[in-house]
Amino acid sequence: MQGQLPLEGMPRRLYSGTPSRLNAWLDCRRRYRFSYLDRPQPAKGPAWAHNSVGASVHNALAGWWREPYERRTPLTAAILVTNGWITEGFKDEEQSERWLARARDLVSGYVATLDPSDEPVGVERTVATRTKVIALSGRIDRLDRRGDELVVVDYKTGRRPLTQDDARSSLALAVYAIAASTVMRTPCRTVELHHLPTGEIVEWRHTDESLARHLRRAEEVATEAGAADDRYKELVAAPRGTRRGSGEPPPDVPAEIDELFAPTPGPICSWCDFRRHCPQGLAAGPERRPWDGLAE
Structure with a gap:
């Protein structure tokens, strides 16, 4: 089963996901597994x-x-x-x-800074697009029309000031722009971060080439994550019956899963919902109280 290829002439199954799922893979593969693969899902920590x-x-x-x-x-x-x-x-x-x-x-x-008559094209609008590799979907906070083009608006409430690089490098915003163009059949290249605590609006205008780079990156991540998903399913399913009905996986299976979905220890571990289930995450940083993310 490992590395099995699709039958000749049959299309490869598309990886179906959201920008959040792709970013979870990039941030920490163990958190990705806990979030999207393990069922029942490991218990999360308290709400933030x-x-x-x-x-x-x-x-x-x-x-x-x-x-x-x-x-x-x-x-x-x-x-x-x-x-x-x-x-x-x-x-x-x-x-x-x-x-x-x-x-x-x-x-x-x-x-108070908005024109209430300037009706958005969409609010909490779900958009989607697909390639030969990936089927992407996501929900946009607000989709505006400016002249003949659409603009993706994303609200931010965090305490950290934003930079233009946040808008330029965001995989999610680029995917939203591509998907909005697909769904609405209208060009969408501009993305905006609206930071409510400071009132700042950070804008980035993509080119066709920069959007294409983000989409290729999404496909690369989808290929990696999709292969890991498939192997995970094989490892979970294959042991059933191999130990004469015990229902327990061979001892090497958990080790391979842990290796396949290795954690990425760092400061972000203190804020992870699944920290309690990850020894490396527990060692990576101090435990945070549920209200520590507030800018008091």
């Missing part, structure tokens, strides 16, 4: 407060654009944040309330 803030803000901004034109006001934005506030991960109720107030200010201040 900074993720709760980000999700609450994104949901409120999406909801704001779905309101009738006359209700697209900063006050409506603040109400949407309050009504949809996610409380997971905070130290206590006082910290949650303090960040709710910050998030209301962030979102209401941001929408």
Whole structure:
């Protein structure tokens, strides 16, 4: 089974994934396995407060654009944040309330800079594209029309200031632009990061060549990850019956899986949802409290 090729004349199965899945492979193959292959999935750690803030803000901004034109006001934005506030991960109720107030200010201040009549082409819009290697899909925070072209808008709420390189090098944003062009049949080369804490908008305008480079990179990652996925399935399935009904894999199988999906220890391990299941991750950095990602 290992290294088995498709039958002659039969198309190779496409790797189906999202930018998040591809980036998980690039960041840490063990986390990729825990996230997308192991079933049942290993238990995650507690929710992160900074993720709760980000999700609450994104949901409120999406909801704001779905309101009738006359209700697209900063006050409506603040109400949407309050009504949809996610409380997971905070130290206590006082910290949650303090960040709710910050998030209301962030979102209401941001929408005050928008033209409520400038209707987006899409909000939380799912787009997709495929090549001979990969079937990609993803959801765009906002898709604008500027003249004869589309623009991908991605909201950011993290504490780290953004640079133009963040927009230029983002595989996800490039994939979104390619997929938006495919789905909407309209050119899309510009991607924007809207950093709500600072009010900065970081823009990058891709060329056809730079988009093609990102797509080739996605195909390369998909080829690597797809081969590992297939081998994982073989290793999990093959042992059944080989030990006379024991249902247990031979002792070398877990070792090969661990080697195939080796971890990438580093500072990011402190923030990994699956840290408790990874000895290398536990040793790579200190444990973080669920609210440590907040910029107090």
